[in-house]
Amino acid sequence: MILGQPTFASVTERISRICEMKTPTAWYVALGVSLSMLGVFAGVIGYLVWEGIGIWGNNVPNGWGWDIVNFVWWVGIGHAGTLISAILFLLRQRWRTSINRFAEAMTLFAVMCALTFPGVHVGRVWVAYYMFPVPNQMGVWPNWRSPLLWDIFAVGTYFTVSLLFWYVGLVPDLATLRDRAKSKLRRIVFGALSLGWRGGNRQWRHYELAYLILAGLSTPLVLSVHSVVSTDFCVSILPGWHTTIFPPYFVAGAIYSGFAMVVTLAIIARALFKLQDFITMRHLELMAKVMLVTGMMVGYAYMIEFFISWYSGNLYERFTFINRATGQYAWAYWTMITCNVAVPQIFWFKRLRSSLPILFVASILINVGMWFERFVIVATSLAQDYLPSSWDYYRPTLFDVGMFVGSFGLFFTMFLLFIRFLPFIAMAEVKGVLPQATVPHDAHSGSTGGGH
Amino acid sequence: MDQPVRTHGVLGQFDSPAALLAAARGIRDAGYKAFDCHSPFAIHGMDEAMGMRRSGLGWVVGAAAIAGVGGGFGLQWWASTIAYPFVISGKPLNSFQAYVPITFGVGVLVSAIVTVMAMFHFNRLPRLHHPVFYSDTFKQASNDSFFISIEAEDQKFNEQTAMDLLRSLGAKHVEVIRG
Numbered sequence: 036m037i038l039g040q041p042t043f044a045s046v047t048e049r050i051s052r053i054c055e056m057k058t059p060t061a062w063y064v065a066l067g068v069s070l071s072m073l074g075v076f077a078g079v080i081g082y083l084v085w086e087g088i089g090i091w092g093n094n095v096p097n098g099w100g101w102d103i104v105n106f107v108w109w110v111g112i113g114h115a116g117t118l119i120s121a122i123l124f125l126l127r128q129r130w131r132t133s134i135n136r137f138a139e140a141m142t143l144f145a146v147m148c149a150l151t152f153p154g155v156h157v158g159r160v161w162v163a164y165y166m167f168p169v170p171n172q173m174g175v176w177p178n179w180r181s182p183l184l185w186d187i188f189a190v191g192t193y194f195t196v197s198l199l200f201w202y203v204g205l206v207p208d209l210a211t212l213r214d215r216a217k218s219k220l221r222r223i224v225f226g227a228l229s230l231g232w233r234g235g236n237r238q239w240r241h242y243e244l245a246y247l248i249l250a251g252l253s254t255p256l257v258l259s260v261h262s263v264v265s266t267d268f269c270v271s272i273l274p275g276w277h278t279t280i281f282p283p284y285f286v287a288g289a290i291y292s293g294f295a296m297v298v299t300l301a302i303i304a305r306a307l308f309k310l311q312d313f314i315t316m317r318h319l320e321l322m323a324k325v326m327l328v329t330g331m332m333v334g335y336a337y338m339i340e341f342f343i344s345w346y347s348g349n350l351y352e353r354f355t356f357i358n359r360a361t362g363q364y365a366w367a368y369w370t371m372i373t374c375n376v377a378v379p380q381i382f383w384f385k386r387l388r389s390s391l392p393i394l395f396v397a398s399i400l401i402n403v404g405m406w407f408e409r410f411v412i413v414a415t416s417l418a419q420d421y422l423p424s425s426w427d428y429y430r431p432t433l434f435d436v437g438m439f440v441g442s443f444g445l446f447f448t449m450f451l452l453f454i455r456f457l458p459f460i461a462m463a464e465v466k467g468v469l470p471q472a473t474v475p476h477d478a479h480s481g482s483t484g485g486g487h
Numbered sequence: 488m489d490q491p492v493r494t495h496g497v498l499g500q501f502d503s504p505a506a507l508l509a510a511a512r513g514i515r516d517a518g519y520k521a522f523d524c525h526s527p528f529a530i531h532g533m534d535e536a537m538g539m540r541r542s543g544l545g546w547v548v549g550a551a552a553i554a555g556v557g558g559g560f561g562l563q564w565w566a567s568t569i570a571y572p573f574v575i576s577g578k579p580l581n582s583f584q585a586y587v588p589i590t591f592g593v594g595v596l597v598s599a600i601v602t603v604m605a606m607f608h609f610n611r612l613p614r615l616h617h618p619v620f621y622s623d624t625f626k627q628a629s630n631d632s633f634f635i636s637i638e639a640e641d642q643k644f645n646e647q648t649a650m651d652l653l654r655s656l657g658a659k660h661v662e663v664i665r666g
Contacts, residue, residue, distance in 0.1 A: 168562065192593075
């Protein structure tokens with residue numbers, strides 16, 4: 036699981052050093068680039084608030100464009116973090132311990148990026164609180180039957196629960212940083228953040244159960260959040276959207292793209308900080324297998340959609356799907372098929388899935404494909420729906436591109452700050468899965484204690 | 488004015504999880520109650536070794552989950568039938584099927600928040616100051632060392648006997664916590 040036979044102390048040393056050493060120049064360069072992109076994000080949002088969402092390429096009938104595409108894409112990416120931290124925890128997949136911390140952080144930052152898009156799409160952001168069920172002077176309450184409101188609750192809950200889970204996991208490691216702190220500032224900051232954690236078993240016993248409960252609570256969230264996101268589409272009556280396959284299909288796609296992002300980030304992080312012993316080839320290979328499985332689920336969904344559009348005998352459905360593959364957005368459709376269905380097939384071969392450059396490129400291509408999947412769903416169904424007289428081509432403006440690029444600025448800025456200042460591998464958990472952490476069973480039952 | 492130096496307890500340092508587990512049984516069998524076993528990670532079997540029952544957190548979270556689900560549903564029902572009855576696409580005012588996603592979401596949200604708050608409450612955290620922090624070796628408890636602290640509040644507490652007991656249970660370093 037962890038290579039190089041580390042001791043407890045060497046785990047502490049290796050991981051803590053990353054956030055204690057002198058800041059590498061490369062980090063400043065990366066932060067500079069990210070901050071510039073974040074500046075673009077802020078600039079475009081500022082202009083959008085000033086001018087209105089007319090600066091985007093949205094038109095009639097394309098009421099949704101890159102904004103919802105980016106929202107769904109970013110939320111989807113978050114799902115791998117929760118799957119790793121919650122579902123793999125419940126399934127006792129102990130290999131998850133060295134990748135869960137930064138995958139959870141990835142979840143948080145991805146959801147932040149995601150929430151920005153619907154947040155500014157409301158146009159009048161100063162009244163964005165209308166979306167929440169708060170008593171107001173008009174005596175009006177939101178429409179509880181609307182998937183858009185479900186979405187606010189689903190994604191809001193998702194973010195909060197992920198944040199709590201992540202922070203609870205961090206507490207013992209923050210205590211480690213506190214105990215290693217040399218400067219007064221670090222002592223105060225990590226002292227406060229670790230809340231006075233003493234690592235006593237009187238704390239661990241509540242802590243462990245809380246962690247288990249949080250994993251149990253997050254597990255249905257992995258499945259429910261993207262299901263609810265998919266209802267934004269499938270509760271409507273547009274051809275190509277109004278299908279029951281959407282919830283499972285979206286969930287599979289979310290996990291697929293999330294794992295691709297984890298692989299991308301893991302390959303960079305392990306090379307940058309020489310953590311090949313912690314994030315091993317085995318981790319990357321297992322993640323490649325998850326991508327292979329979820330990628331094929333996604334491919335299967337594409338196939339079934341086509342089948343049902345024919346089998347339903349619905350003229351509009353049939354038109355929409357044939358149009359997806361051959362119409363004005365065919366280039367996007369075939370990009371999606373290539374990246375999402377063809378590319379992951381290379382993971383059948385051990386030699387290919389254990390090659391870092393191939394894995395890296397494939398993980399990026401998969402996320403390109405998953406972005407195009409959402410674009411194809413949004414653009415093809417809206418641009419050509421029931422009434423040919425209202426058809427119109429959707430094309431993004433420079434501001435759409437700026438917002439998308441800018442959201443990477445937010446994501447990478449947060450991520451760089453995270454890997455610089457916080458332990459991005461869960462030290463306490465890694466120590467717990469080392470062979471020397473396991474007490475042999477005969478020592479276990481003891482002379483007086485009896486079984487357990 | 489300086490506070491008089493008090494004895495808060497004794498601290499014994501151990502080498503391995505197995506040594507800590509064995510020593511915990513010894514302390515329990517000697518009849519101590521106010522003691523704790525500190526380790527850099529949770530050790531399986533320690534609850535039993537220290538003579539502690541399973542954490543009661545599950546009951547608290549269970550109650551929170553029921554409250555969250557009830558509250559989530561109640562809010563939607565109340566808002567759409569009493570506070571703001573408004574017929575949308577001919578659906579009944581109380582169209583409960585559509586309330587499921589939010590009921591679930593609020594249930595999970597409330598449960599998760601209560602889980603974390605109750606866990607910290609049970610652990611009496613945040614508490615930034617504790618006698619064990621007077622010890623300098625205790626810094627290793629979050630790194631690679633294992634400790635047992637016996638508090639002076641324990642009815643059986645006697646500095647010398649407690650230290651001897653820790654030594655006899657294999658502690659490689661024993662100290663008195665004063666501060």
